[in-house]
Amino acid sequence: MGKSQRDKGQRREREFAKLIGGMRVPLSGAQEGYKNDVIGMGLEWEVKARKSGFKTIYDWLEDEREQPDALALKADNKPWLVVMTLDKFKEIRGGNE
Numbered sequence: 001m002g003k004s005q006r007d008k009g010q011r012r013e014r015e016f017a018k019l020i021g022g023m024r025v026p027l028s029g030a031q032e033g034y035k036n037d038v039i040g041m042g043l044e045w046e047v048k049a050r051k052s053g054f055k056t057i058y059d060w061l062e063d064e065r066e067q068p069d070a071l072a073l074k075a076d077n078k079p080w081l082v083v084m085t086l087d088k089f090k091e092i093r094g095g096n097e
Contacts, residue, residue, distance in 0.1 A: 012049040013037045019086060020045075041093060057083055 010024075017024045022040015036044040060071055061083070070084035084092075 008049060009037075009047070013047045016045065016047050020090070041090075061085065 013024045016022075017038045017040060020038070020040040022038050022045070024038055025036055037047040038045040057071065057073075060066075061068060069088055070082055073081040073083060
């Protein structure tokens with residue numbers, strides 16, 4: 001991974017940590033024993049940032065006709081995933097905890 005990609009990842013981790021009132025895990029992904037990227041709202045988070053790799057997921061969440069609160073995703077032989085906006089998640093959880 002190049003420096004620019006690492007810097008972008010760390011910026012997004014700090015941004016997300018601030019949004020949820022959590023903290024970024026220093027050395028996450030770079031040092032043995034430091035797992036996940038952010039701790040907050042009683043959960044451990046892995047943060048992923050892509051230029052456009054999640055386009056279909058955003059399209060489904062922003063569907064004008066359906067207007068879903070969340071998505072349920074499943075790949076063959078993999079566990080279910082639930083995807084929702086951070087605002088919806090905070091609403092359900094009752095804000096920052």
